[in-house]
Amino acid sequence: MILYYAPFTCAVAAHIALEEAGADYEARRIDFSKTEQRSEDYLKVNPKGRVPALVTDRGIITELPAILAYIAQTFPAAKLAPVDDFFEFARVQAFNNYLCATVHVAHAHKLRGSRWTDDPAAIESLKAKVPETMSECFALIENEMFTGPWVMGEDYSICDIYLFTLCQWLNFDDVDINIFPKVADHNRRMLQNPSVQKVLAAHAT
Ligand SMILES: N[C@@H](CCC(=O)N[C@@H](CS)C(=O)NCC(=O)O)C(=O)O
Numbered sequence: 001m002i003l004y005y006a007p008f009t010c011a012v013a014a015h016i017a018l019e020e021a022g023a024d025y026e027a028r029r030i031d032f033s034k035t036e037q038r039s040e041d042y043l044k045v046n047p048k049g050r051v052p053a054l055v056t057d058r059g060i061i062t063e064l065p066a067i068l069a070y071i072a073q074t075f076p077a078a079k080l081a082p083v084d085d086f087f088e089f090a091r092v093q094a095f096n097n098y099l100c101a102t103v104h105v106a107h108a109h110k111l112r113g114s115r116w117t118d119d120p121a122a123i124e125s126l127k128a129k130v131p132e133t134m135s136e137c138f139a140l141i142e143n144e145m146f147t148g149p150w151v152m153g154e155d156y157s158i159c160d161i162y163l164f165t166l167c168q169w170l171n172f173d174d175v176d177i178n179i180f181p182k183v184a185d186h187n188r189r190m191l192q193n194p195s196v197q198k199v200l201a202a203h204a205t
Pocket residue numbers: 009010011037049050051052062063064065100112
């Protein structure tokens with residue numbers, strides 16, 4: 001498999017999941033500073049011009065919840081999701097889709113406001129709202145969605161990997177993770193994970 005990623009983007013989650021799964025993969029970096037995500041070559045990989053994209057022997061998968069589910073299902077021995085329990089797997093998908101469709105989009109208003117408006121004042125207004133919307137999202141995760149000790153309960157899963165990844169953006173979004181004790185403790189435990197450390201080190205180089 002080939003994982004297309006850009007450092008410290010949401011692609012971190014796909015990268016960690018591949019490590020945790022023990023997958024044989026190559027990680028290919030896309031340089032956002034050179035707008036490589038919109039280059040002719042990369043648009044052939046992902047016409048959306050976004051990372052991550054995972055090249056498999058059956059074709060290319062985009063959208064992080066789909067990529068994470070695919071990795072969990074392809075490597076069941078890694079136990080990254082309850083793949084045989086349809087209800088529990090739906091819970092996993094519900095959590096990850098909330099991160100993708102709501103939390104990630106709230107964060108995107110900070111740097112990518114031009115996706116929604118051309119008005120400079122409106123772009124500033126979208127940016128200013130980010131600490132509030134991200135805080136609301138994380139309050140919901142802390143108080144309603146996080147089962148404990150892991151996101152889904154007793155078993156570690158792709159939800160933990162995805163949550164950890166988006167937590168790395170909170171500081172930039174002017175949200176103090178310590179307001180959310182369960183999430184903050186989860187983040188500290190995730191940072192002890194050797195796969196997480198390996199991927200963060202790779203993104204930092
Ligand atoms: N819904 C997509 C979102 C992917 C996405 O927006 N990725 C960002 C990085 S976190 C990106 O590639 N941004 C590049 C750009 O907007 O030009 C997913 O979950 O995979």
